[in-house]
Each structure stands twice: as C-alpha cells, then as structure tokens.
Amino acid sequence: MQIYLNSFGTYLHVKDAMFEIRVPNERGGTTSHHLAAKKVTAIILTVAGALSSDAVRLALAHNVDLILADHSGQPLGRFWHAKLGSTTKIRKQQLAASIGPLGLGYTGSWLTAKIAAQADFLKDLKKHRKHAHELLDERRSRLLELAASIETCVRTATRTDEIADTLRGLEGTAGRLYWQTLSALTPEPYQFAGRSFRPAADPFNAFINYGYGILYARVEKALMTAGLDPYVGFMHRDDYNQKSMVFDFIEPYRPWVDRVVFRLFSGKQVNTTHYGDLAGGVTLEKPGKELLISALGEYLDGDKVRHHQRVRSRANGMLADAHRFAQELLGKDLQDLEIVEL
Structure with a gap:
C-alpha cells in the first residue's frame, strides 16, 4: 500500500x-x-x-x-535506513560498469526496451481504431527500425560516451514519432504538439509529467532497495545532484504512465476541473492528481502480469528487475536470487 x-x-x-x-x-x-x-x-x-x-x-x-x-x-x-549491507560493493561495481562495455550494454537494452514497449502500445491501439491501422503499422515499423539501429550502434562501440549523441538522436526521433501518433489519436480538444516539460504546455503533458514524477519515486526506491546508487548513471550526464541512474533505469517503464494517461483521456475521464493555468503553461489541480494517482496506482500495484516466470504486480516486477541488475553487477548466479517483494 x-x-x-x-x-x-x-x-x-x-x-x-x-x-x-x-x-x-x-x-x-x-x-x-x-x-x-x-x-x-x-x-x-x-x-x-x-x-x-x-x-x-x-x-x-x-x-x-x-x-x-x-x-x-x-x-x-x-x-532510508543507515545500514547499507552489501551496498558498498554493488556501488563499486556500478561505477566500474559506467565507464566500460557493461554499462553500454545496459544502456542499449534499456533504450530498446522502451522503444519496443512504445511499439507494443501502438499495436494494442489498433484493436478499436480500424481507421488508424495504416498509421499505427507505419509508425510501429519505424520505431522498431530505430530500436534495431540502437542495437547496431551498441555493437560497434565499447563505451556509452563514444556513441551517446547518436543514441540520443535515435531515441529522440523515436520519441517524436511516438508522441505525434498518440496526439493524433487523442480526443481533439486535448491533442498536443509534442512533449513539453516544466511547465507543461497542455493538459496531456501535465498528466504525463506528474505521472513520470510518481514513477521516478518508484524507480529510485527500487534502485536504493537493491543497493544501487541512483546518482551513478550509464547514459545520462552525471551533473551536480542529478539522479542519472534513475533517468537511465526508468526508460523501459515510461510507457506504463503513457498507457494510463492515454486511457484517461481517450475514456473522457479528464475534464477542466483536473487542470489549471500556470505561468507559461498548465498544471494539475488536486482532483487531477487524485485521478492519476488512483489510476496509476491500480495499474502498478493492482494488476498482475507475467514477469520472469512468475505472476507479479508491475511495481514488484520493477523491484525484481532492480535486484537482478544489482546481482548481475556482482556476477552472481541469478538462479539463486531471492527477490524481496515490498
């Protein structure tokens, strides 16, 4: 809870x-x-x-x-608790991985997993949108091509920093195609001109930003519970006070928020009481936050899905992924891994 x-x-x-x-x-x-x-x-x-x-x-x-x-x-x-246990050794291995081929491999897998999840979402949208089949097929195909390009780039390099700009370019292109497609399928009053951040330029992005904020907290907790350092990333820059690993590790899970928010808008559950004007943009009001918190909480904690041969909530699956990541850094046999579900 x-x-x-x-x-x-x-x-x-x-x-x-x-x-x-x-x-x-x-x-x-x-x-x-x-x-x-x-x-x-x-x-x-x-x-x-x-x-x-x-x-x-x-x-x-x-x-x-x-x-x-x-x-x-x-x-x-x-x-959080002051007793670190095996955290020190895990974080040393995490730092070592950040400057070598291991970190590059994880970066590639997380980015391709996100784009694959976006492509799967577009595929699922075909079920009740016959008029958009051609658009969805074309965009899904282009997303998968971009994911394949990322995999090819990763195979040709030894460190993330060697190809970081190329990876960001491919990811950015995939993102623009993806958000253009979602906007085209969103009810007309709420269609949007791409992603916008702080502040959001429109209600859809205000919901997305708040949802990602909730997910950031979940990801940070999963990393810290597994003994990982949220500040030592593989792709995102290690700027002052930036939780680079949170931004890296969250990538495959972002489409979870996208699905929930899109469902709220396409199901006409959002109205003008849920958001309001902010200097230069749009913000969520308390009813909008409550609507999203409830819907996202049910999606993350209530639904059960197949995950690594077990049935788990999505939130516990993400926690299990963080533990697996930490144990892989230590070179441990994952068959003997005991996952603590919180």
Whole structure:
C-alpha cells in the first residue's frame, strides 16, 4: 500500500504502534486514519504537512519508504535506513560498469526496451481504431527500425560516451514519432504538439509529467532497495545532484504512465476541473492528481502480469528487475536470487 498525502495541514505521527494520519476536514476539525506499518510500502508527502520523529522511526523500522515530494510529485528527499549491507560493493561495481562495455550494454537494452514497449502500445491501439491501422503499422515499423539501429550502434562501440549523441538522436526521433501518433489519436480538444516539460504546455503533458514524477519515486526506491546508487548513471550526464541512474533505469517503464494517461483521456475521464493555468503553461489541480494517482496506482500495484516466470504486480516486477541488475553487477548466479517483494 502506498499512501499519498496531498492535503494542506496533514499530520503524520504514531499512535498505538501504528501510523496515524490526521487530515483537515470541511467542518474545521480533522479526520484520522490508522495504518499498520507492515501494510504500508511508501508514504509520499506532496504538499505542506507535518510528521513526527516517531513516524520516521516507525517507517525506518519497517522499511517503509518515506518521501517528500514537490507539487508535481518529483521526490525532493527521503528517509532510508543507515545500514547499507552489501551496498558498498554493488556501488563499486556500478561505477566500474559506467565507464566500460557493461554499462553500454545496459544502456542499449534499456533504450530498446522502451522503444519496443512504445511499439507494443501502438499495436494494442489498433484493436478499436480500424481507421488508424495504416498509421499505427507505419509508425510501429519505424520505431522498431530505430530500436534495431540502437542495437547496431551498441555493437560497434565499447563505451556509452563514444556513441551517446547518436543514441540520443535515435531515441529522440523515436520519441517524436511516438508522441505525434498518440496526439493524433487523442480526443481533439486535448491533442498536443509534442512533449513539453516544466511547465507543461497542455493538459496531456501535465498528466504525463506528474505521472513520470510518481514513477521516478518508484524507480529510485527500487534502485536504493537493491543497493544501487541512483546518482551513478550509464547514459545520462552525471551533473551536480542529478539522479542519472534513475533517468537511465526508468526508460523501459515510461510507457506504463503513457498507457494510463492515454486511457484517461481517450475514456473522457479528464475534464477542466483536473487542470489549471500556470505561468507559461498548465498544471494539475488536486482532483487531477487524485485521478492519476488512483489510476496509476491500480495499474502498478493492482494488476498482475507475467514477469520472469512468475505472476507479479508491475511495481514488484520493477523491484525484481532492480535486484537482478544489482546481482548481475556482482556476477552472481541469478538462479539463486531471492527477490524481496515490498
């Protein structure tokens, strides 16, 4: 269970060895919610609120991810346990991989996995859109060609930095084709002119940006739980305070957010109460955030899918992938790998 606290005046503390969340109500009082720590995997505070040191201690004792996020859902900071275990050795291997062929191999696989997932999404969209079959087939074919080009580039190099600009160019071309296609299939009032970031230029991108913010937090937790360093990436630049590995590792999972957001718009679940104007762009209002949090949470945690010979939620599958990545860096036999699902 993941808890998002996005109401002003929320207070998180401990009562009777449980989390108690006090939320202001319309009558001027507060409504209390009690949660057993063992049932909670993460608590995300997205706006002005308060928490007690006892709540932090209880979260640490039960490995509950406690995240402070900005209004867009992007993590600002988190509390996590001070005992690193095998983390030091994993991070040394991660750093070594970042400057050699191993890091290049992972970079290529993550990028091609994302483009393949985008192509699969376009294929799925054909089921109820006969008028768009030709467009979807053509765009899917071009995406797969670009993925194949990335694989070819990776085979001809030994380090990511040798071909980083080429990889970004191929990825960027795939992205433009992909978003143009999704825009063309989005209901007309919400069609958009490509990706836009902070601020979003339109409601669709505002939903996408917020969804990615939620996913960033999930990916960062998965990496840290597996003992990996979110700041040591293989492709994205290691700029000051940039979580390069989060940006690398998230790539294959971005289409999850795309599917959920597209479904909300194509299903006409989005209306003008869900977003509002921001200086130079568009932002999500509280109802829009709640709509997306609920839909994305169900997609990540509620649905079960086949993953490495097991049936898991998508969120636990991503966590398993992070553990596999860490164990591969250590050169361990994955047949003996025990995955801890949180």
